[in-house]
Ligand SMILES: Nc1nc2c(c(=O)[nH]1)N[C@H]1C(S)=C(S)[C@@H](COP(=O)(O)OP(=O)(O)OC[C@H]3O[C@@H](n4cnc5c(N)ncnc54)[C@H](O)[C@@H]3O)O[C@H]1N2
């Protein structure tokens with residue numbers, strides 16, 4: 102049957118728990134994307150910081166409606182200016198985002214005015230007048246603090262900093278944020294068959310895709326990642342590469358060399374290390390290694406490209422999400438299947454899939470863990486539990502959105 106996915110994730114959690122104990126660091130906003138906020142963030146200013154106009158229009162005192170048939174137009178208020186107070190019977194041309202003058206409590210969009218335009222500067226000195234439709238107090242006024250109040254906790258500790266969160270921090274005038282120390286992962290792919298993309302492919306060899314695949318997946322998730330390829334099954338070469346990578350990594354991840362072959366470089370290289378090789382009740386991603394190498398946490402993912410990527414998505418990513426807050430876990434839903442499927446008994450099966458416009462999820466490619474083309478055409482994963490061997494079209498399944 103093999104080790105259950107839940108038990109294995111618990112082992113990874115124990116292995117990586119010290120990563121959550123590290124001292125926070127301060128990062129400028131443009132280097133904080135994808136990291137987790139280390140402390141609650143309270144707003145140093147309100148947003149908006151002052152009452153302002155939501156429209157290009159005329160600022161008025163709503164109490165004047167009924168008191169005057171038309172308004173006297175005064176000097177316009179551009180965004181960024183501090184206006185003079187508005188007197189009874191006056192209407193001030195005001196631009197979107199400009200500060201509302203004292204006394205004004207409503208804005209009428211310019212196209213609803215009669216005439217429906219702003220006076221020319223020359224007309225202003227000539228006692229310009231405007232007729233405006235009756236408007237309630239508060240109309241098209243963005244009140245101070247209506248988005249965020251000064252002192253409010255706007256982002257809780259552990260929040261992943263994405264574009265919206267970093268935009269909010271900038272709107273609050275911040276230049277840097279305290280973040281949980283980023284995780285540095287060294288990916289080491291192994292295999293005597295590996296060729297470097299760009300060089301001619303000789304018979305029996307394949308290009309190393311795992312390095313590019315995992316490094317991209319990790320970086321997208323806010324992790325600092327580097328790739329090394331050990332293009333040999335000589336255990337000493339892999340040991341040396343791991344020792345080197347361990348000097349600047351919080352986690353070592355190898356791909357390949359963990360199953361039952363005669364030349365399993367990873368298993369051979371780490372035979373005397375504090376590493377256990379197990380078989381998970383999961384497909385793809387069955388054979389795995391876990392432990393420490395040179396004092397650094399180590400995960401040995403299988404070599405098939407889809408297997409190592411599924412290992413990241415289903416095993417490592419959820420644990421980092423739980424421990425650190427970043428990356429975030431994939432959104433999980435239950436959706437109907439577009440077509441029937443079979444699944445091996447006793448294993449969590451992870452299939453690549455695409456969400457259709459009809460809200461159903463269709464499998465992309467078969468279950469084989471070499472099907473990188475199908476992975477590249479997918480935007481979701483379907484997870485079929487260990488005890489389910491068949492599902493009809495239309496049956497609800499667990500879907501993770503990528
Ligand atoms: N007798 C058995 N054979 C296999 C078993 C088993 O239980 N008994 N498990 C199979 C499963 S499941 C998997 S997954 C693979 C895992 O194999 P390894 O982790 O030992 O990986 P390799 O044998 O080195 O490679 C597997 C496959 O992936 C290709 N590969 C490896 N590295 C790369 C890379 N960097 N870029 C692209 N492709 C890569 C490699 O050429 C192989 O085709 O074992 C099964 N066998």
Ligand code: MOO
Nearest residue numbers: 385386387408470
């Ligand atoms: O577990 Mo392997 O990853 O099926 O192909």
